[in-house]
Amino acid sequence: MQEVYLPDSARLVADSLIKRYGLLTQHWSYDYSVVWRGMEMLWELGKGQKYYDYIYDALDKLISPDGSMFEYSMDAYNLDLLCIGKQELLLWKKTGEQRFLSALKTLRRQIDGQMRTSDGGFWHKKIYPNQIWLDGQHMAIPFYIAYELTFAKDDEGLKDASRQLVLAYRHTYDPKTGLPCHGWDESRQAVWPDPETGRSAHSWGRAVGWYMVALADSLEMLPKENPYYEEIRGIFNELSAKLLSIRREGVWQQVLDCPERAGNYLESSGSCMMIYALLKGARLGLLPKQYGEEAAQSFVCAQKQFLGRMKNGEYFIGKCCKVAGLGGQGQRDGSYDYYMSEPIVSFDLKATGAFIQAACEYEKRTGA
Secondary structure (H helix, E strand, C coil), X not given: CCCCCCCCHHHHHHHHHHHHHCCCCCCCXXXXXXXXXXXXXXXXXXXXXXXXXXXXXXXXXXXXXXXCECCCCHHHCCHHHHCCHHHHHHHHHHHCCHHHHHHHHHHHHHHHHCCECCCCCECCCCCCCCEXXXXXXXXXXXXXXXXXXXXXXXXXHHHHHHHHHXXXXXXXXXXXXXXXXXXXXXXXXXXXXXXXCCECCCCEHHHHHHHHHHHHHHHHHCCCCCCCHHHHHHHHHHHHHHHHHCCECCECECECCCCCCCCCCECXXXXXXXXXXXXXXXXXXXXXXXXXXXXXXXXXXHHHHHEEECCCCCEEECCEECCCCCECCCCECCCHHHHHHCCEECCCHHHHHHHHHHHHHHHHHHCC
């Protein structure tokens, strides 16, 4: 992996990804959105029009002239499918094309019909009844907030969106570890929840990373007079302090609440998401300045731990958990052994997109 600090790594990794994969058009997939957000940040930093064009050219193929979206199914009521809405909103604002507006409205209708827990929290998916996952906060809430700020005539949607972040933390927080767990099942009927608390057994690094990104991105947009703003900011500060206290070699492990257990490893996607959120939070004044300084140190450590280069000169991100979830096919039980059983991969889109985002935030901070 990278032995010394590599300047301009966001652009170098993005260009390697484009060369390796071309346009991302095979699926309607949240991991595409993670990559595209990184490209959007590069474009905003003045690194080149080609990064905006990369997003446009992909969604040009995925969204039909009538606004229908390739592979999208509202009937699934899957929060993951909302993530690309952020890029749809970007393209609609930039181009004014009605197909992007039509697609946005479709995703917003999904939110209206999304199944909820008894206190109003979104189910992660229709196939996971009564369950709140941290992952879903990133997939849905920044899009929901951005949509409401753009189109809504009142603040009811903003209140609903911000309340999701609060409910997710309240239900998943484990006072014994000071960390949120991966998920919560109100019904306690799945294979994985604690029968008393409904929480899953462990704090999975990428799930916490998803949630940290959701907090940072949402707080950037939310009006301070929002009734949940101060509580969300408090959660962001509390969780940030905890995460900075449990780093290993400057980054974070696959399972955050089991630092000494055999097999636990430094994981790239969750680490890069946390670095991005911490850097952004400090830049926006949402977190103490010192947190930003520590996160900048962690970014340099992330390059050392996760950034590699192939013989042909292309860069890649390694040490990424390929996928993890709760229940469903294979009855993923949320145990430590389960999280250790998932494959560790390189070239993953989630880790690569998260690294690009973190690198862009680092460059905003340092100019290099």
